[in-house]
Amino acid sequence: MKVVLLFEKILKQFVSENTRTILICSGKGGVGKTTLTANLGIALANSGASTAVLDADFGLRNLDLLLGLENRIIYTAQDVLDKKCRLEQALVRHKKEPKLALLPAGDPRMLDWMKPEDMKEISELLSEKFDFVLVDCPAGVEDGFKNALAACKEAIVVTNPELSAVRDADRVIGILNTSDIDPIQLVINRVRPNMMASQEMLSIEDVQGILSLPLLGIVLEDEQVIISTNRGEPLTLTDGKSPAKKCYLNISQRLKGKDVPIIDPKNEGKSLKDRFIRLMQTKVF
Ligand SMILES: Nc1ncnc2c1ncn2[C@@H]1O[C@H](COP(=O)(O)OP(=O)(O)OP(=O)(O)O)[C@@H](O)[C@H]1O
Ligand SMILES: [Mg+2]
Numbered sequence: 001m002k003v004v005l006l007f008e009k010i011l012k013q014f015v016s017e018n019t020r021t022i023l024i025c026s027g028k029g030g031v032g033k034t035t036l037t038a039n040l041g042i043a044l045a046n047s048g049a050s051t052a053v054l055d056a057d058f059g060l061r062n063l064d065l066l067l068g069l070e071n072r073i074i075y076t077a078q079d080v081l082d083k084k085c086r087l088e089q090a091l092v093r094h095k096k097e098p099k100l101a102l103l104p105a106g107d108p109r110m111l112d113w114m115k116p117e118d119m120k121e122i123s124e125l126l127s128e129k130f131d132f133v134l135v136d137c138p139a140g141v142e143d144g145f146k147n148a149l150a151a152c153k154e155a156i157v158v159t160n161p162e163l164s165a166v167r168d169a170d171r172v173i174g175i176l177n178t179s180d181i182d183p184i185q186l187v188i189n190r191v192r193p194n195m196m197a198s199q200e201m202l203s204i205e206d207v208q209g210i211l212s213l214p215l216l217g218i219v220l221e222d223e224q225v226i227i228s229t230n231r232g233e234p235l236t237l238t239d240g241k242s243p244a245k246k247c248y249l250n251i252s253q254r255l256k257g258k259d260v261p262i263i264d265p266k267n268e269g270k271s272l273k274d275r276f277i278r279l280m281q282t283k284v285f
Helices: 002-018 033-046 077-081 116-127 143-150 163-177 193-197 204-211 223-231 243-255 272-281
Strands: 020-025 051-055 100-103 132-136 154-159 184-191 215-220
Touching: 020 033, 020 116, 020 143, 033 051, 033 100, 033 132, 033 154, 033 184, 033 243, 051 116, 077 116, 116 132, 116 143, 143 163, 154 163, 154 204, 163 184, 163 204, 184 204, 204 215, 215 243, 223 243
Parallel strands: 020 132, 020 154, 051 100, 051 132, 154 184, 184 215
Antiparallel strands: none
């Protein structure tokens, strides 16, 4: 019996050490962290990796909404910490993508007492069970961010190609650089090829030049993101094709080490096929 327990312990430790715990952060609010967490979570799970998404935005939680899981929450991360339930009881498994589980945020009062060690405890518990743990971080560089940071080994910094978002991302990167987090990668969200072409928007090279981070991917501006968000069904869960869905899938592949080329915004929407699709989508009143 003792040998079995010891074997279980060693196995758990081995699994935990190999788990990728990834902080999804930004600095500026509203740049697309939660949308990326939900879509990436589904994409990774769909590719066979057991994946947990942890809502660390205790003040303004909405990862449950984006995943359409808000009505299935019974326990939260807070109950796990308070030992009111086991982790397995608090995890909400996605019905359509069972390899994905959400650990919901507790109520906003958690912000008052939560410490980095608490987040570490949660992430260690999740690491025993999952290949990937994605931590949806609150905006800003205050305690909520610092607590979430303590729970992770890697980070994805999300920004929009706008000066204010890039400047806030730079502050976050400054803090990440003083921690053990490695690698720190960049996702540029809401890219509009036309505005970039007419130099009305910072280019990918501009943003990368300012932030000096390896680029994990870009996500194109896509109204389907807003539609899918409102439905509580991430784009990566839907059958249809859309520019942002392709970007999310590419990012998930790159996270798993696949060599997938980054979409060049200059070539987006220029092919005959793209123009035909646009024409078909145009509503004539
Ligand atoms: N690529 C995209 N194209 C179009 N809309 C997008 C895209 N990415 C995100 N959005 C929209 O931007 C809004 C903010 O996204 P989201 O909630 O994911 O940001 P956030 O960084 O998590 O915000 P917060 O800091 O408040 O937590 C949402 O309405 C979402 O639908
Ligand atoms: Mg969010």
